[in-house]
Amino acid sequence: METCLLQILVTHIFVKNVIKNNIQTGGERKMKNKEVEQDHQKHIESLKKYAKENGFEMPEGSEYKIVAVGYLAWGEPFEKGEVSINFLNKLHILWGEGITLGSMGHHECEFCIDEGNYENRGKSSSEKELTDRENKIKYIFPEMIFHYITKHNFKPSNEFVEFVMRN
Numbered sequence: 379m380e381t382c383l384l385q386i387l388v389t390h391i392f393v394k395n396v397i398k399n400n401i402q403t404g405g406e407r408k409m410k411n412k413e414v415e416q417d418h419q420k421h422i423e424s425l426k427k428y429a430k431e432n433g434f435e436m437p438e439g440s441e442y443k444i445v446a447v448g449y450l451a452w453g454e455p456f457e458k459g460e461v462s463i464n465f466l467n468k469l470h471i472l473w474g475e476g477i478t479l480g481s482m483g484h485h486e487c488e489f490c491i492d493e494g495n496y497e498n499r500g501k502s503s504s505e506k507e508l509t510d511r512e513n514k515i516k517y518i519f520p521e522m523i524f525h526y527i528t529k530h531n532f533k534p535s536n537e538f539v540e541f542v543m544r545n
């Protein structure tokens with residue numbers, strides 16, 4: 379049973395990366411929050427179908443709502459404001475504990491580039507998943523969220539901030 383579950387997860391990550399790499403070829407196009415959520419939801423649906431056809435149990439939380447945080451793209455408005463040092467510290471700790479998702483490939487900060495700060499532009503290539511069991515939410519956020527918060531004044535939703543501070 380454990381082997382079966384592992385196989386499902388490996389398939390899940392593999393398919394996800396293939397699709398993401400395809401999306402990215404030919405222009406480093408960044409995915410936005412809604413697209414990331416839809417992408418994850420699509421994969422969960424295909425996982426469910428696969429699990430049902432093969433008689434496997436879905437892992438806990440697969441019915442949770444997917445909420446993407448901090449997938450910013452140049453030209454798209456985003457919430458700005460101060461966040462507390464406590465929040466940032468907490469997020470760093472959770473970053474070290476959460477589930478690391480398959481790499482979305484290398485990303486560079488479009489805002490830095492736009493500001494002519496190419497030399498010191500933010501770069502990242504990984505993302506995390508954190509589960510809010512109380513509210514049945516799976517949060518997905520990119521490593522770049524730290525850069526967006528500290529360099530571009532990005533303010534994540536109150537819902538996300540409260541979740542981070544509770545953990």
Ligand SMILES: [Zn+2]
Pocket residue numbers: 487488489490491499500525529530
């Ligand atoms: Zn930047």
